[in-house]
Amino acid sequence: MKPLARTSSSNDLTVFCNTDAAWRSDLMTAGMRWILTYRHGQEISRATASQLNVTSVCMAEALAIREALINASTQHITHICLRTDSQVLARAITARRRPTDLYGIFSDIDSLTSSPSTECSVVFIPRARNGPADLLAKSCRGPEAIKTFCFVL
Numbered sequence: 352m353k354p355l356a357r358t359s360s361s362n363d364l365t366v367f368c369n370t371d372a373a374w375r376s377d378l379m380t381a382g383m384r385w386i387l388t389y390r391h392g393q394e395i396s397r398a399t400a401s402q403l404n405v406t407s408v409c410m411a412e413a414l415a416i417r418e419a420l421i422n423a424s425t426q427h428i429t430h431i432c433l434r435t436d437s438q439v440l441a442r443a444i445t446a447r448r449r450p451t452d453l454y455g456i457f458s459d460i461d462s463l464t465s466s467p468s469t470e471c472s473v474v475f476i477p478r479a480r481n482g483p484a485d486l487l488a489k490s491c492r493g494p495e496a497i498k499t500f501c502f503v504l
Contacts, residue, residue, distance in 0.1 A: 371435070383399065410453055
């Protein structure tokens with residue numbers, strides 16, 4: 352298993368993926384959002400998802416990263432820089448630490464990033480620089496959103 356880079360790659364093929372999640376502890380639901388862009392800022396795609404039975408904000412953030420990686424792989428993106436506003440999650444992924452409650456999700460992330468043809472880095476960005484993903488994740492976390500425009504995983 353190759354280690355994940357801590358900083359973004361200088362490869363021109365690198366796609367940037369801003370991810371975010373919003374969690375509602377009272378409903379145990381999460382809204383997730385990711386936006387894929389080219390290096391120069393042109394948007395490739397954006398997507399949202401909702402998930403039920405989410406037990407923590409860290410789980411919600413990890414699910415957003417997993418779903419973004421699945422989405423990127425369906426678009427045949429092989430060089431990706433994940434940007435998250437969760438410092439804890441960025442550190443855990445790059446160090447390949449697997450908290451017990453997130454073991455399955457982290458295993459999926461490892462699987463999605465460990466192909467020899469895949470290059471992946473994970474970096475922390477302040478919430479202020481993750482604005483569009485943050486706002487859209489928050490719009491996708493409630494029960495009404497699950498029934499309307501967000502799809503359930």
